[in-house]
Structures are given as structure tokens and as C-alpha cells.
Amino acid sequence: MAKIRVYELAKSLNMTNRALLNKIEAMGIEVGSHMSSLEDETVELIRKNLFGDKDPETRDKRVRKTVIRRRKRSHDEESEESEEASDAVTAEVAEKEEVRPEVEPPQPETVEEAAPETTPPVDEAVEAEKPVVKAEEEAPEAEGAPEPVKPKKAKKSEPARVIKRPVVEEPSKEEPPEPEVAPEPVEATPAPVAEAPEEPVAEVKLEEESVAEMKAEPAQEVAPVAEKVAEKEVTPAPEAGETSKTEQDEEAETSETEKDEPKKKRKKVKKFTAAKIIKLPEPGIKPDFLKEKEAPAQRGNGHARTSAPSAQMPSHTGRYNAGPADPAPAPAGGETAVDARAKKGRRGREGVGDDASSRRKGRKKTVVEGKALYSEGRGRKGRKGGKGRQQPVGQKTQITVPKAIKRRIKVDDTIVLAELAKRMGIKANDMIIKLMGMGVMATVNQTIDYDTAELVATEFGFEVERAAFEEETILSTSVVDEDPSLRVTRSPVVTIMGHVDHGKTSLLDVIRKTSVTSGEAGGITQHIGAYHVETENGAIAFLDTPGHEAFTAMRSRGAKVTDIVILVVAADDGVMPQTVEALNHAKAAEVPIIVAVNKIDKPDADPDRVKRELSEHGVLAEDWGGDTMFVNVSAKSHVGIPELLEMVLLQAEVLELVANPDRLAIGHVVEAKLDIGRGPLATVLIQEGTVKAGQSVVCGMYHGKIRAMFNDKGEQVSEAGPSMPVEIIGLTGVPEAGDEMVAVKDEKDARQVSGHRLQKARARELAKNSRVTLDSLFERLEEGEVKDLNLIIKADVHGSIEALRESLGKLSTSEVKINVIHAATGTVTESDVSLAAVSNAIILGFNVRPATKVQNMAKEENVDMRFYDIIYDAIKDLKDAMVGLMESTFEEKILGRAEVRDTFVIPKKGTVAGCYVTEGKIVRGNKVRLLREGVIVYDGNLASLRRFKDDAKEVAQGYECGIGIENFNDVKLGDTIDCYYLEEIKPTLD
Numbered sequence: 008m009a010k011i012r013v014y015e016l017a018k019s020l021n022m023t024n025r026a027l028l029n030k031i032e033a034m035g036i037e038v039g040s041h042m043s044s045l046e047d048e049t050v051e052l053i054r055k056n057l058f059g060d061k062d063p064e065t066r067d068k069r070v071r072k073t074v075i076r077r078r079k080r081s082h083d084e085e086s087e088e089s090e091e092a093s094d095a096v097t098a099e100v101a102e103k104e105e106v107r108p109e110v111e112p113p114q115p116e117t118v119e120e121a122a123p124e125t126t127p128p129v130d131e132a133v134e135a136e137k138p139v140v141k142a143e144e145e146a147p148e149a150e151g152a153p154e155p156v157k158p159k160k161a162k163k164s165e166p167a168r169v170i171k172r173p174v175v176e177e178p179s180k181e182e183p184p185e186p187e188v189a190p191e192p193v194e195a196t197p198a199p200v201a202e203a204p205e206e207p208v209a210e211v212k213l214e215e216e217s218v219a220e221m222k223a224e225p226a227q228e229v230a231p232v233a234e235k236v237a238e239k240e241v242t243p244a245p246e247a248g249e250t251s252k253t254e255q256d257e258e259a260e261t262s263e264t265e266k267d268e269p270k271k272k273r274k275k276v277k278k279f280t281a282a283k284i285i286k287l288p289e290p291g292i293k294p295d296f297l298k299e300k301e302a303p304a305q306r307g308n309g310h311a312r313t314s315a316p317s318a319q320m321p322s323h324t325g326r327y328n329a330g331p332a333d334p335a336p337a338p339a340g341g342e343t344a345v346d347a348r349a350k351k352g353r354r355g356r357e358g359v360g361d362d363a364s365s366r367r368k369g370r371k372k373t374v375v376e377g378k379a380l381y382s383e384g385r386g387r388k389g390r391k392g393g394k395g396r397q398q399p400v401g402q403k404t405q406i407t408v409p410k411a412i413k414r415r416i417k418v419d420d421t422i423v424l425a426e427l428a429k430r431m432g433i434k435a436n437d438m439i440i441k442l443m444g445m446g447v448m449a450t451v452n453q454t455i456d457y458d459t460a461e462l463v464a465t466e467f468g469f470e471v472e473r474a475a476f477e478e479e480t481i482l483s484t485s486v487v488d489e490d491p492s493l494r495v496t497r498s499p500v501v502t503i504m505g506h507v508d509h510g511k512t513s514l515l516d517v518i519r520k521t522s523v524t525s526g527e528a529g530g531i532t533q534h535i536g537a538y539h540v541e542t543e544n545g546a547i548a549f550l551d552t553p554g555h556e557a558f559t560a561m562r563s564r565g566a567k568v569t570d571i572v573i574l575v576v577a578a579d580d581g582v583m584p585q586t587v588e589a590l591n592h593a594k595a596a597e598v599p600i601i602v603a604v605n606k607i608d609k610p611d612a613d614p615d616r617v618k619r620e621l622s623e624h625g626v627l628a629e630d631w632g633g634d635t636m637f638v639n640v641s642a643k644s645h646v647g648i649p650e651l652l653e654m655v656l657l658q659a660e661v662l663e664l665v666a667n668p669d670r671l672a673i674g675h676v677v678e679a680k681l682d683i684g685r686g687p688l689a690t691v692l693i694q695e696g697t698v699k700a701g702q703s704v705v706c707g708m709y710h711g712k713i714r715a716m717f718n719d720k721g722e723q724v725s726e727a728g729p730s731m732p733v734e735i736i737g738l739t740g741v742p743e744a745g746d747e748m749v750a751v752k753d754e755k756d757a758r759q760v761s762g763h764r765l766q767k768a769r770a771r772e773l774a775k776n777s778r779v780t781l782d783s784l785f786e787r788l789e790e791g792e793v794k795d796l797n798l799i800i801k802a803d804v805h806g807s808i809e810a811l812r813e814s815l816g817k818l819s820t821s822e823v824k825i826n827v828i829h830a831a832t833g834t835v836t837e838s839d840v841s842l843a844a845v846s847n848a849i850i851l852g853f854n855v856r857p858a859t860k861v862q863n864m865a866k867e868e869n870v871d872m873r874f875y876d877i878i879y880d881a882i883k884d885l886k887d888a889m890v891g892l893m894e895s896t897f898e899e900k901i902l903g904r905a906e907v908r909d910t911f912v913i914p915k916k917g918t919v920a921g922c923y924v925t926e927g928k929i930v931r932g933n934k935v936r937l938l939r940e941g942v943i944v945y946d947g948n949l950a951s952l953r954r955f956k957d958d959a960k961e962v963a964q965g966y967e968c969g970i971g972i973e974n975f976n977d978v979k980l981g982d983t984i985d986c987y988y989l990e991e992i993k994p995t996l997d
């Protein structure tokens with residue numbers, strides 16, 4: 008055999024010269040350079056050293072740039088190929104170059120080596136033929152694996168391997184095989200042969216086979232071969248760590264792949280198997296893979312086989328050069344050749360599938376052993392065939408029932424119907440129908456309130472949960488957890504209450520030393536003002552609440568932020584209804600009361616009377632043994648004012664009023680209005696913290712950055728601490744009296760909270776206007792037909808709106824309900840007129856006047872607009888409007904009475920009664936009632952009235968006349984006829 012040079016060997020091994028030289032040197036073999044020649048023995052040694060015991064029975068085919076398929080080569084293929092060896096060499100090389108251009112087999116060497124293979128001992132070949140044939144018969148059925156690689160290519164690549172084989176086979180000829188063992192590998196070989204096309208041993212190169220075949224220790228024992236075959240089939244499954252298919256899957260795939268397998272290919276496979284027998288093992292030498300097989304390896308250990316090569320694969324080439332450290336692949340631990348044969352089909356495919364999976368996963372290998380191989384979630388192999396989607400064992404298809412958690416829906420105060428239906432996964436129409444059944448008419452885009460949502464959701468088997476209030480996370484309104492040491496004494500907030508004209512404004516005026524009494528429309532305080540008063544003993548904040556009962560609601564709201572109530576009672580007038588009302592509000596708010604007995608300058612002043620009358624309402628003066636302070640004052644003569652203030656401060660001391668001035672401010676709106684020049688203005692009483700100009704605040708539904716602040720004297724201030732009333736400018740809208748104002752860290756927070764509140768308010772308003780709740784439905788049924796008087800109120804300040812609301816609420820009766828469908832500050836706008844038109848509402852303007860454009864529009868739309876400056880007038884007008892809406896009653900008015908003294912039958916006209924008018928007069932065109940012995944016989948209309956033969960308009964008492972009754976002829980002598988009419992009695996409100 009000709010010598011081979013290092014570079015040639017390197018080329019054949021697909022190694023760089025340097026790498027091969029290093030290897031050779033590492034083996035202790037001295038070579039000069041890559042041009043040095045190597046002896047055959049040396050080459051063999053090198054190959055063996057490099058690849059150890061590689062399976063000589065496999066051959067590889069590169070089907071893609073990164074994928075090489077290996078399959079078992081059969082002996083008859085080898086022999087067949089060996090016959091045409093020399094011719095095939097060139098073709099094979101060409102093919103190799105075509106399939107794997109980077110692989111260049113050592114052509115000259117292989118040509119020479121091919122010779123021995125072509126001349127095997129005849130006897131051996133004959134012996135081998137028998138079992139091979141048997142195996143061939145089984146092979147296609149059991150192992151007819153698909154050949155993804157084009158048959159043409161596979162065929163072409165085969166001769167090269169045959170040519171190399173003689174080097175490996177040579178020693179085996181010396182040791183004949185044991186006949187009884189021989190058949191086993193033959194039987195087993197079909198498996199790998201058939202499997203080979205699918206088995207992607209990505210890292211194995213074509214050279215691997217050649218080198219393995221040229222090993223000095225061929226060790227081609229039949230059993231080991233079978234083991235190896237089995238191992239090849241079995242091991243990939245665990246190593247890939249992914250594929251797990253049921254046997255059915257595998258069988259299905261087998262049959263499927265068999266169909267795909269070209270017949271020609273199968274035939275070739277058989278031939279290969281037959282030729283295998285020729286390869287004889289060297290007695291006494293066990294191949295490495297057999298040794299490994301004997302090791303107590305687990306099936307799952309098979310992963311080492313492919314993972315090891317992969318670890319050794321030079322990254323730059325993607326090829327596998329099995330070195331001494333990585334000999335043959337580990338066989339399936341614990342499995343005999345027979346076992347392997349029994350499982351050859353499916354395991355081989357598992358291996359294929361695993362490798363395929365492995366490739367898909369970028370060769371990331373997961374070790375899965377034992378039963379896990381067949382457990383769920385590992386069947387990705389049969390992706391195309393849908394096998395991988397097979398239901399995992401132990402899992403059954405379940406009917407989907409929404410979990411309890413999914414049947415719980417979070418709803419805010421309101422929710423749009425469509426949204427609720429969507430969350431519940433039902434059709435909006437179904438929900439509408441259900442709501443209709445519940446008496447709630449709603450459209451798909453309509454907002455329904457929480458209660459309604461809860462009811463309808465329950466009908467569909469869902470639970471409704473109120474969504475958490477998000478504002479709390481943004482607004483720091485809680486002072487409960489605050490460090491008590493941060494809280495310092497603050498001024499008391501005092502509200503003055505009392506009956507009309509008992510002197511509230513006068514008293515406060517005296518205290519403030521200003522006069523606001525004059526100029527008030529109607530002489531009534533129309534809105535709340537807040538004032539800060541400095542006294543010698545400390546500061547006091549005053550809230551001036553109106554005295555009229557219509558302002559009760561606002562007063563009670565004022566009491567919420569009030570520490571102390573001064574109840575003003577005129578000494579000459581005593582306790583009046585609104586005095587009691589104010590008292591009750593103060594009591595309800597648990598606010599201590601100081602009674603200011605006013606007008607003691609008056610001659611008829613009787614302070615004791617006040618004490619006496621108040622004691623009847625549970626307020627007992629201190630000097631009468633009670634705990635309520637009474638102070639006699641005169642706003643007119645300024646008597647007792649210092650004492651009153653002293654008492655207030657004394658009471659405040661007892662209350663231990665504290666606040667933390669060093670935190671974000673919290674306050675309440677006392678009054679708010681829209682100023683033409685300055686925009687929304689809000690008078691806020693600060694309760695906690697300190698508000699500063701420039702800060703962002705949330706105030707009711709609105710927010711804003713405080714542009715400027717003013718104290719009660721109209722002076723601009725930069726900050727305001729606890730118990731300080733300030734007027735702030737910069738809000739985005741006019742808040743309502745009683746709204747909370749909270750300072751926030753930044754504008755974004757303020758905007759967020761405000762947006763949320765506005766949205767909720769809008770949704771609430773929509774829900775209020777559109778819904779017909781069960782409650783209201785019940786009420787309608789209870790009360791019969793209900794007529795509504797819809798109102799839109801526009802006023803200068805919220806105080807007026809509150810007053811009107813309060814008064815109007817009392818006007819509602821069981822027959823007429825007053826609905827304020829919209830109320831806001833500011834003048835009447837075109838949108839108000841539009842709303843009134845569609846809602847059939849009356850617009851009430853208080854202290855506002857509309858623009859000409861709006862007036863014209865109201866005229867066009869026939870909308871009734873009324874404007875007032877005094878609440879009393881508004882209420883009176885409303886009473887009239889309500890009366891107009893009520894049902895009239897009719898009262899019977901008797902015109903006259905006549906006695907029937909004769910009857911006449913007139914042809915075509917019926918019976919006519921000849922009567923004598925006994926009372927009043929009988930008048931044509933009115934109603935008549937026929938009485939017989941006091942019992943009504945007939946009630947109808949007068950048909951004809953005649954005096955003698957002439958028609959008469961009326962017949963007076965004392966005269967005779969003929970009376971015809973419409974549709975009635977049964978008139979008898981002695982009957983009485985009453986003539987009467989029904990007078991409409993329009994309803995009036997008491």
C-alpha cells in the first residue's frame with residue numbers, strides 16, 4: 008500500500024495539517040512536517056487514536072449543511088459496491104464533493120484499499136447469506152424507514168465506503184465468525200439500515216466511518232454489532248430529551264415512512280445486510296462499544312453518544328472527529344441485542360425523532376430517562392403527522408367550565424352594559440333581555456350602576472365584586488397613622504346657626520367689624536362665607552351659614568367641618584322652628600353648642616325664656632345645671648361679644664383641637680363659584696397641613712394648580728395652614744360646597760384622580776338619568792301613574808342650587824315628582840336648552856341671565872325658562888307649574904230639577920217627557936239624570952228641550968217643557984229629571 012502523506016491524511020480526515028500534526032506528536036510519533044509520509048500502520052494507529060471504535064457499519068450522508076444522516080450500511084451493499092469499486096471511486100468522490108464539498112476522501116488510498124474487500128472468502132459469504140436473507144424478509148416490514156435523503160445521492164455515496172472497508176475487514180478474515188452468533192447482527196442490522204435515513208447524527212462526518220473501519224481492532228463480533236445497532240436505535244431518545252412517542256405513534260410513523268421509502272432503496276438495504284456477514288470479528292478482541300455496553304449503563308445514558316460528539320465537534324467545521332477520549336457511542340445500557348431487536352423499530356424512530364428534536368432545539372439536550380421518555384409533553388416529533396399533538400396519556404378532554412375566580416367580576420360604581428357582558432362572556436343582547444325582564448330598560452352602551460350589575464350578573468351565575476378604590480393609593484388623606492407629636496394646636500372652626508332674622512349676620516358682622524347685611528337679595532344670606540378672626544386670646548374661623556330652612560342641607564354640611572356651633576336665638580323671639588332644626592343638626596354632627604342669646608338690648612328680650620325653651624330640647628344652660636354655655640349678646644349694641652369669643656376659645660381648649668401643619672393639605676370647600684374674570688373660585692377651609700400657592704390639588708371632581716390664594720379679607724397669601732379659610736384660583740372647574748380638597752405631590756396625580764372622579768360622576772349621572780331601577784319600578788306600581796316635573800337649575804353659586812334643591816324636594820308629592828336633571832353654576836347655555844328640549848324640562852335660572860342667542864334658541868325649542876333673584880319667588884312659580892301638571896277633579900253642579908207629569912211618544916224621536924220645572928232651570932246642552940224614587944235610573948245627555956212646539960234654550964222654574972233624553976225612552980210619570988253640568992276643579996298645593 009502506498010504511503011500517505013500527513014497533509015493527505017489530514018485532508019482525508021478533514022483536519023487541518025496543524026491539528027493532525029499535533030495529534031500525531033501527541034501520540035509520540037515523530038513526523039517532520041505535513042509533507043512527511045506515513046506508514047500504513049502509522050496511519051491506522053492515528054485513525055484509531057483519533058476515532059477509537061466508531062461503528063464501521065454506519066455511513067453518513069449530509070443532507071443539509073448542518074445535518075448529516077447516518078445509516079447502517081449493509082454488507083451486500085458493500086459487496087455490490089465493491090464489485091464496481093474502482094469505477095465507483097471516482098463517482099463517489101464526485102458525489103461526496105457534491106453532497107459535502109468540504110469532505111474530500113483520500114481517493115488514491117481508498118482505491119487501493121478496496122481490493123481486499125472484493126475478495127472475501129467464498130465460504131464465509133455463503134454462510135452469511137442465509138441469515139441475512141431471513142433478516143431481509145423482516146427488515147422492510149419492521150424497519151422500512153423513510154429515506155429523507157434522495158436515493159440517488161445515497162446510492163452514489165455508498166461506493167466510497169466500500170472502498171475503504173477492506174482496511175477494516177482485512178484482519179477479520181483471519182478469524183472466521185462464529186456461525187451461531189452471526190445471524191443476530193444480521194437480524195438487527197435492518198433496523199439501523201432502515202433507521203439510518205432518519206437518524207441525524209449531526210456531528211458525524213463521512214470520514215468517521217472510514218476511520219472506524221480502518222481500525223486495528225475491527226472487533227466485528229456479531230453480537231456487538233447487534234448491540235450497537237440496538238444502541239443506535241435506542242439511545243437517541245433519551246439523549247435528545249424531548250421526544251416521547253407512544254408505540255402507536257411510532258408504528259404509525261413506521262408505516263407512514265415505509266410508504267415513502269422507495270422500493271429500490273429497500274432492496275439495497277437488504278443487500279447491505281447480507282454483505283455484513285463478511286465482516287468477521289477478531290477473536291479475543293472486544294470492540295470498545297461492546298465494552299461499554301457491558302458497563303451498567305442506563306438506557307438514558309445513551310445521551311452521551313451524541314452529546315459527546317457534539318462536545319468534540321470543532322465549531323468551525325461542524326464536523327465530528329471522534330477522538331480516543333470519546334470512543335464508540337455508549338450502547339443502550341442493560342439491553343441485549345435481542346431486546347434491541349424487539350424494540351428496533353420504535354426506538355430507532357425515537358432516536359430519529361430525538362435527533363430531529365435536538366436539531367430543532369439547537370442541540371440543547373435535556374436528559375430524560377426511564378418512564379419520563381414516554382411521559383407527556385415529549386411528542387414533538389411527529390409534528391407534520393400531528394402525532395406530537397396527541398393527547399398525553401392520562402389526560403382526558405375536559406368540558407370547560409369557568410372557574411369560580413373567573414365568574415367573579417370587578418365592577419366600579421358603574422359599568423357600561425356592553426363591558427359587563429363582555430367580561431361575563433355573554434351576549435349583550437341576552438343581558439338586555441334579562442334586564443328587561445327585571446324591569447330595567449337599558450341599551451348596549453348604557454351605563455348601569457353597581458346594584459343593577461350585581462343583580463343581572465347573579466342571574467347569569469356570576470359574582471360581582473366592587474373594585475377597590477384606587478384614589479386611596481394616591482391621596483394621603485388619612486391622618487390616623489400620623490405621629491401625634493407632629494400635631495399642634497389649631498384654631499377652632501365655628502359655625503353660626505339660628506332662625507331667620509335672629510341676627511346671625513349681624514353678630515358675625517360685629518365680630519368681623521364689617522357690614523355685609525346690606526345688599527343681600529331678599530335680605531337672606533345666600534351663600535356660605537368663611538372668615539378668620541383674630542382675638543386677643545386666639546384666632547377663630549367662622550363659617551357663615553344661611554338662616555333659611557332651604558339652606559339646611561348646606562348648613563349640615565357646614566357642621567361637618569365645624570368644631571363649635573354658635574346657636575343664635577333672639578331673646579325677644581325665643582326658640583323657633585329653624586332654631587330647633589339647627590340644634591338637631593349640631594347634635595347629629597356631635598358638635599358642641601354655645602347659645603348666643605341675641606338682641607338682649609330689646610325691651611321685650613327674655614333670655615330666660617330662651618333657656619327654658621331650649622331646655623325642652625335637651626339643651627340645658629350651665630347655670631341651670633347643664634353643660635351648655637349661654638351668652639347674652641347684642642349685635643346691635645355690641646354687648647357680650649368678647650365673652651362669646653372667650654367661651655368659644657374655652658370650648659376649643661376643652662376639645663384639644665390639633666392638626667399637623669407640615670403635611671400635604673386637606674380641606675373642605677365652603678363655597679365655590681365661577682368668576683367671569685378669574686375662573687372657578689373656591690373658598691376652602693384648611694383642616695390639615697398647609698396649602699401653598701403653586702401646589703397641585705384635587706378638589707371634588709376637579710383639580711388644578713393653585714395660581715393664587717386670598718384670605719377672607721381679599722389679601723393674597725402664599726400659604727394657608729389649619730383652620731384657615733382661603734379662596735383659591737386655578738381649579739379646572741367649580742367644585743361643590745362640601746367637596747374635599749387634597750393637595751397632591753404632582754399634577755399628574757391630581758389629573759389622574761380628577762379624571763377618575765369625573766368619569767365616575769359622568770357614569771353615575773348617566774346611570775341616574777337612564778335607569779329604571781327595581782326600586783323605582785316598585786314605587787311606580789305602588790303609586791300608580793307618576794308625572795314628573797323635570798328641572799334644570801342654573802345658579803350663580805352652589806349655595807343657591809342647594810337651597811333650591813332642598814325647597815323643591817319638599818314640593819314633591821305622591822302625584823308629582825320633581826327631578827332636577829341637571830344643576831350647575833353659571834348661566835344658561837345652549838346645551839342646557841337642548842337638554843331641556845329633549846327632557847321636557849323647565850329651566851330655572853337663579854341670579855343668572857341668558858345670552859340673547861340662548862333666549863332665541865329657547866323660544867324656537869319652546870323651552871320654558873324662568874329667572875329669579877329670590878328663592879321664594881322661584882318656589883311659588885314652581886308650585887303653580889306643579890298644579891298645572893296635576894289631574895283636575897270634576898264637581899257636579901245642579902242647574903235645575905223637573906218633574907215628569909206626562910209622556911209623549913214622538914215618531915222617529917222616541918219618548919218625550921212632559922215636565923214641570925220645579926227648581927232652577929233646565930238648560931240645553933247639559934247633562935241630565937233620571938231619578939225614580941230617589942234612585943238613579945239613567946244618566947245621560949239632554950237631547951231636546953221644547954217649550955210647546957218650539958225648541959228652547961232654557962226653561963226656568965215654574966214653566967212646563969218637553970224634555971227628550973238622549974238614547975233613553977223609558978221615562979215614566981212621576982220620575983224626576985235633574986239637569987246638571989260638571990265643573991272642573993283644578994288641583995292646588997296646600
Ligand SMILES: Nc1nc2c(ncn2[C@@H]2O[C@H](COP(=O)(O)OP(=O)(O)OP(=O)(O)O)[C@@H](O)[C@H]2O)c(=O)[nH]1
Pocket residue numbers: 505506507508509510511512513514524530531532553554555605606607608609640641642643644
Ligand atoms: N335690636 C337688635 N336688632 C338686631 C340685633 N341683631 C340683629 N338685629 C336686627 O335683626 C335683623 C336681622 O338680622 P340679621 O343679622 O340679618 O339676621 P340673620 O339671622 O342673619 O338673618 P338671615 O340672614 O335672613 O338668616 C336686622 O334688621 C338686624 O338689624 C340685636 O342685637 N338687637
